[in-house]
Amino acid sequence: MAAQAVIFDLDGTILNTLPSLAESLNAVLLEHQLPTLKLESVKAIIGDGILKLIERALPPSKRQEGLAISLKADFKTQYSLRQFNQCSPYKGIINLLSALKARGLKLAVLSNKDQENVSVLIDRFFPKTFSLALGASPARPPKPSPEGALEIISSFKVNSSHVCYLGDGETDMLLASRLGFKALGAAWGYRAKENLIKNGAQAILEAPKELLNFLD
Numbered sequence: 754m755a756a757q758a759v760i761f762d763l764d765g766t767i768l769n770t771l772p773s774l775a776e777s778l779n780a781v782l783l784e785h786q787l788p789t790l791k792l793e794s795v796k797a798i799i800g801d802g803i804l805k806l807i808e809r810a811l812p813p814s815k816r817q818e819g820l821a822i823s824l825k826a827d828f829k830t831q832y833s834l835r836q837f838n839q840c841s842p843y844k845g846i847i848n849l850l851s852a853l854k855a856r857g858l859k860l861a862v863l864s865n866k867d868q869e870n871v872s873v874l875i876d877r878f879f880p881k882t883f884s885l886a887l888g889a890s891p892a893r894p895p896k897p898s899p900e901g902a903l904e905i906i907s908s909f910k911v912n913s914s915h916v917c918y919l920g921d922g923e924t925d926m927l928l929a930s931r932l933g934f935k936a937l938g939a940a941w942g943y944r945a946k947e948n949l950i951k952n953g954a955q956a957i958l959e960a961p962k963e964l965l966n967f968l969d
């Protein structure tokens with residue numbers, strides 16, 4: 754069935770946020786005399802929200818309950834200072850979004866990043882592009898929970914079979930598969946292709962423009 758809407762993940766899919774996330778995380782770790790992480794190590798633990806990012810960054814001996822929660826406020830402060838650092842849309846994303854809008858498709862972002870950061874980044878890099886841009890909030894469980902995606906398709910008044918979902922994480926593919934979206938994996942993102950396929954990707958895109966092949 755022809756697509757009527759496209760939902761995008763944010764980090765690792767339309768926007769390269771890895772350097773700014775790594776800088777912010779390491780600033781917090783340094784402040785608390787904890788080992789810092791290399792860029793590739795941070796890349797491997799992104800995707801499930803701030804709290805999970807901090808938990809996974811801690812040494813195993815420091816992963817006791819409560820420490821990650823206590824560091825979250827520090828991370829949010831550091832990230833607010835650095836979120837634009839070396840941050841940019843992936844090559845081909847702006848052209849893809851323009852092509853989708855020209856075709857009249859409804860566009861949304863669904864991220865596990867906190868809502869306030871999602872809003873700031875979308876306003877900075879993709880103004881007037883997406884009808885909805887949803888992030889994590891107390892009222893919205895993170896992906897792969899379906900609440901955010903269901904909110905989007907309800908607002909768009911589209912059936913799940915008319916939705917393409919593009920993401921770079923395991924949680925993205927799980928969510929898309931469970932809801933009956935066309936699950937498309939972004940090969941340029943933060944996860945290996947094999948992980949995306951194992952979690953339900955129906956196709957792996959090597960470049961953003963390839964999404965246009967799945968609209969009809």
